[in-house]
Amino acid sequence: MTVAPGAPGRGLSPAQGHSPTSAAPAGTGGHPGSAQAVPPRAHRLLRAEVRRHKGRVAALFLCATAAAGAQLALPAALGHTLDLLLAGGAPGGRAGGWLAVCAALTCALVVLDAAETVLTGTLAARTTARLRTALTDRLLAVSPLRAGRFAHGDLVTRCTGNAAHAGTTPGSAASALAALVTPAGGVVALVLLDPRLALVFAAGIPLLVLLLRAFSRTSAACVARYQEAQAAVAGRLVEAMAGARTIAAGGTVERERRRVLEPVARLSEHGHRTWHLQGRATAQAAVLVPFLQLAVVATGGLLLSAGQLSVGGLVAAARYAVLAAGIGTLVGQLNALVRGRTAAQRLAEVLAVPALPQGTRTPPGRAEGGAGRLELRGVHASYAGEPVLRGVDLVVPGGSTVAVVGRSGAGKSLLAAVAGRLVEPDAGQVLLDGADLAGLRTAALRDTVAFAFARPVLFGGTVGDAIAAGAPARGPHGARVRAAAAAACADGFLRTLPEGYATPHDRAPLSGGEVQRLGLARALVRDPRVLILDDATSSLDTVTEHEVTRALWGGPDGAARTRLVVTHRASTAARADRTVWLDAGRVRAVAPHDRLWEDPAYRALFADDTGSGHG
Incomplete structure (x- = not known):
């Protein structure tokens, strides 16, 4: 998750394997x-x-x-x-x-x-x-x-x-x-x-x-x-x-x-x-x-x-x-x-640091009508004592893809973290299919909501283990891991490694984009109902990013999965069903990317994006 050591919405949390040492002497x-x-x-x-x-x-x-x-x-x-x-x-x-x-x-x-x-x-x-x-x-x-x-x-x-x-x-x-x-x-x-x-x-x-x-x-x-x-x-x-x-x-x-x-x-x-x-x-x-x-x-x-x-x-x-x-x-x-x-x-x-409170309930399953609908009601969240999110109201319909865009420091990654309960909001509620996340068992929630980050940390001894780290029942080289790798467009380059999925990390010269795809595969191996991507395709080139998003959003189970995507790319926002424009911790607008593109201030958000323009 991306958080702010010095300013709201900036910096990296331990979830991404980076030490926010500037936050604490x-x-x-x-x-x-x-x-x-x-x-x-x-x-x-x-x-x-x-x-x-x-x-x-x-x-x-x-x-x-x-x-x-x-x-x-x-x-x-x-x-x-x-x-x-x-x-x-x-x-x-x-x-x-x-x-x-x-x-x-x-x-x-x-x-x-x-x-x-x-x-x-x-x-x-x-x-x-x-x-x-x-x-x-x-x-x-x-x-x-x-x-x-x-x-x-x-x-x-x-x-x-x-x-x-x-x-x-x-x-x-x-x-x-x-x-x-x-x-x-x-x-x-x-x-x-x-x-x-x-x-x-x-x-x-x-x-x-x-x-x-x-x-x-x-x-x-x-x-x-x-x-x-x-x-x-x-x-x-x-x-x-x-x-x-x-x-x-x-x-x-x-x-x-x-x-x-x-x-x-x-x-x-x-x-x-x-x-x-x-x-x-x-x-x-x-x-x-x-x-x-x-x-x-x-x-x-x-x-x-x-x-x-x-x-x-x-x-x-x-x-x-x-x-x-x-x-x-x-x-x-x-x-x-x-x-x-x-x-x-x-x-x-x-x-003395309080643990994230544990709930006792299980989220509604697909058989019970759980479509993966996320709802944020009056959410306020802060970082290091500074308010970041201010009264956010947002609905992410089940099975839809919603992109979150905004300037650096707007609170995008904190919003993603709150939506998946990596962080407890200071005030307000986050609901999954009508169930308050605060009342859900953490293990059950993690099986339902999965994250992929911009700089994933790979665990385990091999690249296969790194993907299997997200699986409820670990099988480093099983069909479930290969299917997740294929869905993240990672199976192809993994097969070319010296020992395939059994290649140790130190013998696998992976690029930043390849590491990101392994992080996506780790999230997908759980077959989550809700997938939260926090700039998780930022290191991919335009063609690969297009292939990955097409596989993630248009695959056989695409309609059954809700996707909340934090992005800096106009092309990614253009492929979403709708876009949330976050500005200084508040929702400025929610609409399809094409409609928001008419606003010069919105277009200015992507001034440094050379990937696609309007998309």
Whole structure:
């Protein structure tokens, strides 16, 4: 469908495979919801993922907590074993039993660590896959007009790197929560050994908490800006790859290289800033933690010399001081959570775009008198907040051919998109054989109304697959595909390809007109009741265009099919039953082409059309 990035009725939507990047700055999604403006959506998204994988999240939390418990029990067991050995206990007696306990705790730590690693990896993989699936489903469910607010490169970044970072968040949250057990348990153990040890350590806890709080606040903004710069690079790179031939032909390779890489400086700056913050927080913790450990050990030594603490108790106290100071290691955990939360905000921006509402009814079939009559009643439609169609009333009788003409920006392609419900109108109704399109099931509507575009994108591995992509039941080289190709005047050149219909795309040197004919065949393979052509013959020469339109409009099923044709050619309009003259989003006139041709303003629409003149 043709829509307008900068002005109503201009530009190309994703339906044609072109990125309307001018409509949205890369990395911002093209609307006010920046990474800092939508945290509630991100929180809801992450909470939903935690609930969806609650079994694995709970198992990971229990594993991590059990590992923390084993880690806390080990110093006490080692200290007690050491006291028994120093007291002259035999290795085979009580001391031997406690040595076995220490070995069992060590083995448990190894097993729990392995289980935690497996659970973390599988949870992240499943969550990432789920988020990517949700993004893909949403992008395919929204109207192309709404999806066009995101640059293609930006969407690639969101669906890959951002989804992967967000996918680690449930696991990181469970691990971080369990990780709090270790320092908390270390402080409790110090209290149990001697409250004075805990008091010495507690003096430094406020500094550690302030350190972590400052890190989480400052790193969030850096991570958000880093991800936006990352998206900007991806968006510009996708644009450059799509226009590689134009860049080469224009001799602008160096200029494009600088344009694509321009955000890399910002990317580097924000990346260095992020790692600087993490490094500084880690360094601060690394300075503070040894002082706390040294203070605890020194206090324990004084208690040992006073006979108030055993040697094993001092060993345990030294180890518990290390575990209690483990809050400093949460810097890495916090960094993962901040990165995941920021990425989730970017995913939430895409998921917040409303999908095209689904109806429940089926359009009336041919056996029920459905002739393919289209009716637009008081249709208003806008693009990027700007009104384009203004109160359009139009009837396309079943089985007729109606051409839509007008100057660039008049809203022709938006009218075609609304007529086939690729876009929801802001106001008004579109009826198919009396049934409101908004109440119809999308799958049933797509079987009834088919589109062909000026720049179709070919899907599948072969040219036959590209046609079969439109078939309800796919048979890449079946009779249905060949019949559709013949109706689009494509069968002849397809048979001349190296492997015919089985020729891969990269081995099929197709012209723009041949690609358009494949797009027409893809639309016809569904045997639609309504066919909407959005400048779908613009790349054909006059003779071929005449043959294609004659085949489409005069074939054996021609009378049973309704055709709405957006065109810039007078010859195409002349072959239609009547022509709709669209002017500034309003229907200026509806009449046969011959009658409209008497108006000089109408003739001026085709001043650049060298194909046929009056036709």
